[in-house]
Amino acid sequence: MNDAIYPTPASFDIELKLFLEAIYLKYEYDFRQYAHSSLKRRVTAAMTRFGCATITQLQELVMHDALAFPQLLDFLTVQVSEMFRDPTYFRTVRESVVPVLRTYPSLKVWVAGCSQGEEAYSFAILLREEGLLDRTLIYATDINGTALRSAETGVYDIARLPTFTENHRLSGAKGSLSDYYTAGYGRAVLDSSLRQHIVFSDHSLATDAVFAEVQLISCRNVLIYFDRQLQDRALGLFHEALSHKGFLGLGSKETIRFSALAAQFQPINERERVYRKVGL
Numbered sequence: 001m002n003d004a005i006y007p008t009p010a011s012f013d014i015e016l017k018l019f020l021e022a023i024y025l026k027y028e029y030d031f032r033q034y035a036h037s038s039l040k041r042r043v044t045a046a047m048t049r050f051g052c053a054t055i056t057q058l059q060e061l062v063m064h065d066a067l068a069f070p071q072l073l074d075f076l077t078v079q080v081s082e083m084f085r086d087p088t089y090f091r092t093v094r095e096s097v098v099p100v101l102r103t104y105p106s107l108k109v110w111v112a113g114c115s116q117g118e119e120a121y122s123f124a125i126l127l128r129e130e131g132l133l134d135r136t137l138i139y140a141t142d143i144n145g146t147a148l149r150s151a152e153t154g155v156y157d158i159a160r161l162p163t164f165t166e167n168h169r170l171s172g173a174k175g176s177l178s179d180y181y182t183a184g185y186g187r188a189v190l191d192s193s194l195r196q197h198i199v200f201s202d203h204s205l206a207t208d209a210v211f212a213e214v215q216l217i218s219c220r221n222v223l224i225y226f227d228r229q230l231q232d233r234a235l236g237l238f239h240e241a242l243s244h245k246g247f248l249g250l251g252s253k254e255t256i257r258f259s260a261l262a263a264q265f266q267p268i269n270e271r272e273r274v275y276r277k278v279g280l
């Protein structure tokens with residue numbers, strides 16, 4: 001934040017508020033209830049990237065140049081992900097969730113905030129290893145259209161594969177990750193038979209409604225960017241979408257302890273924040 005232009009945090013905050021309102025009114029993307037401090041950092045980075053000295057200048061640009069909006073979205077959302085990220089989470093799913101999923105004739109899984117598809121493909125591989133993929137449909141949703149289009153290709157830079165491979169191994173893998181991709185020209189192309197079980201689509205936890213009944217939801221490293229009220233909205237959607245005693249995995253970086261909906265989910269693994277729906 002430039003002290004000459006924004007002598008007090010309040011002056012920055014006023015323009016930020018107007019900026020988020022303008023984005024919502026024009027593009028229907030709602031960042032108004034995102035956690036303030038990280039959003040501030042990301043808007044400041046966008047100002048630098050677009051060469052704008054003030055948020056108002058950035059607003060002017062984005063209001064009159066629709067092509068600038070997808071680029072702005074890349075600044076406002078954080079796309080960091082890995083296949084089998086935090087492998088102990090996937091190990092918990094294998095050990096504590098899969099045995100119950102096995103008892104269902106068909107399965108629907110929702111990966112909310114899927115970024116470029118790493119988490120959705122990880123679930124597809126895990127479920128194939130556990131013999132469940134053939135009866136599963138995975139919905140993978142995000143608000144970033146560029147990330148979703150990349151996810152649909154199932155192509156990753158080969159430089160990322162050593163991390164993905166090690167994560168996969170630590171998740172309790174039943175085979176080699178290389179069984180699921182073809183490498184060449186610096187890229188790894190995931191097996192299209194995984195892709196056939198995944199529907200990628202645009203869905204916002206801030207503005208959209210529930211679209212299916214599912215047995216498992218995984219939403220990791222997404223709620224941390226929301227304020228408490230928006231977290232509660234998302235948790236409400238998850239509760240509504242889950243079938244009776246369905247599973248919710250939030251990962252170790254999130255907590256629902258202070259949420260108004262905490263009592264609606266019973267923890268089955270405190271460390272990995274894996275829960276089961278309570279009630280109807």
Ligand SMILES: C[S@@+](CC[C@H](N)C(=O)[O-])C[C@H]1O[C@@H](n2cnc3c(N)ncnc32)[C@H](O)[C@@H]1O
Nearest residue numbers: 077078081113115142143144204205206220221
């Ligand atoms: C850090 S990534 C997490 C990716 C993956 N779940 C993981 O843990 O590796 C956060 C993702 O949440 C998405 N996101 C942000 N706001 C969202 C919203 N309102 N609804 C759905 N997805 C959102 C971002 O676009 C981004 O792809």
